Amino acid sequence: MVQINFAAREINCKIVYYGPGRSGKTTNLEQIHATSPKKCVGEMVSIATETDRTLFFDFLPLDIGKVAGMQVRFQLYTVPGQVYYNATRKLVLQGVDGVVFVADSQRAMFEENVESLQNLFDNLRENGYDPDTIPLVMQWNKQDLPDLTPIEELEAKLNPKGLPSNGAVAIHGKGVFESLKKIAYLVLEKLNKEYGGGKKEEEEKKAAEAAERKAVAAASPKAPAAVGAPVAAASAKPPAPPAPKKAVPPPPPPKKAKLPKAPPRPRPPAPVAAKKARQEKAEAAGGKWIWILVAAGVAAIFVLIGIVIKSAL
Numbered sequence: 669m670v671q672i673n674f675a676a677r678e679i680n681c682k683i684v685y686y687g688p689g690r691s692g693k694t695t696n697l698e699q700i701h702a703t704s705p706k707k708c709v710g711e712m713v714s715i716a717t718e719t720d721r722t723l724f725f726d727f728l729p730l731d732i733g734k735v736a737g738m739q740v741r742f743q744l745y746t747v748p749g750q751v752y753y754n755a756t757r758k759l760v761l762q763g764v765d766g767v768v769f770v771a772d773s774q775r776a777m778f779e780e781n782v783e784s785l786q787n788l789f790d791n792l793r794e795n796g797y798d799p800d801t802i803p804l805v806m807q808w809n810k811q812d813l814p815d816l817t818p819i820e821e822l823e824a825k826l827n828p829k830g831l832p833s834n835g836a837v838a839i840h841g842k843g844v845f846e847s848l849k850k851i852a853y854l855v856l857e858k859l860n861k862e863y864g865g866g867k868k869e870e871e872e873k874k875a876a877e878a879a880e881r882k883a884v885a886a887a888s889p890k891a892p893a894a895v896g897a898p899v900a901a902a903s904a905k906p907p908a909p910p911a912p913k914k915a916v917p918p919p920p921p922p923k924k925a926k927l928p929k930a931p932p933r934p935r936p937p938a939p940v941a942a943k944k945a946r947q948e949k950a951e952a953a954g955g956k957w958i959w960i961l962v963a964a965g966v967a968a969i970f971v972l973i974g975i976v977i978k979s980a981l
């Protein structure tokens with residue numbers, strides 16, 4: 669089980685290197701220990717005998733740095749390969765987050781690989797894990813030796829589901845980090861899915877990207893037209909109807925672009941002047957009528973006064 673310490677912003681994952689005896693599991697850890705920056709790896713602990721270099725397990729803590737603001741640490745374990753150490757293997761698998769199955773690619777070792785893989789699935793089930801969902805990476809080791817089972821055959825028989833896999837020559841460090849990267853990716857991806865954060869972030873990111881694309885498309889219809897225009901012009905002059913459609917947007921920009929060049933206000937004055945003239949005419953006409961009315965009013969008053977005087981006399 670991945671241990672997450674939110675207070676310390678730490679994630680600890682357990683990776684187990686599994687496979688038949690002497691397939692190269694301990695060598696994988698040794699290479700990681702030898703070639704990783706000192707600040708990233710802790711002490712490698714191995715409990716070994718002469719026949720199998722791993723009696724109980726090898727252990728190597730590895731700090732891979734920050735992922736999404738969390739410090740991620742991998743605890744790498746190996747199991748002893750010999751059949752009679754099954755109790756130890758089962759124990760080491762407890763709390764596992766991911767498995768690298770190190771197969772010995774030598775033809776003579778094929779059956780041991782099959783048995784070990786079956787044993788892995790059995791022990792996972794007995795520990796309450798579903799072998800179908802546990803992150804698993806296949807490493808076809810010892811590719812430097814003669815008389816190998818071809819990788820295609822290993823893939824077909826040991827990896828029918830097409831899990832991530834790679835060839836390796838662990839003693840030379842070849843393929844070691846490739847497998848480590850693959851299993852790290854699978855474990856973190858699963859963690860992301862289980863805790864939903866990744867899902868949510870991914871959805872938010874997609875929504876943001878879609879919104880951005882829409883905004884860009886809405887803001888600049890010229891951009892796609894400009895890119896599409898020459899293609900349309902070159903390839904589909906007579907037939908393609910969409911081409912002219914795409915070519916339509918370009919005209920507006922030139923018009924807009926011409927605006928500053930043209931004399932800025934040659935036209936507006938004309939209508940304004942005409943308006944003014946019309947207004948003045950109207951005002952002048954209106955003024956005449958006022959004077960006529962005033963004159964008529966005055967005349968009427970004089971007539972009234974005359975009538976009043978006449979009647980008084």
Ligand SMILES: Nc1nc2c(ncn2[C@@H]2O[C@H](COP(=O)(O)OP(=O)(O)O)[C@@H](O)[C@H]2O)c(=O)[nH]1
Pocket residue numbers: 687688689690691692693694695696720721722746749809810811812813836837838839840
């Ligand atoms: N030729 C060859 N030998 C290897 C390779 N990887 C590991 N070995 C050797 O195989 C032997 C067993 O390796 P070890 O890592 O102890 O296997 P483990 O039992 O799976 O942990 C050692 O002598 C290693 O040096 C490899 O890629 N090529």
Ligand SMILES: [Mg+2]
Pocket residue numbers: 693694695720721722746747748
């Ligand atoms: Mg070992």
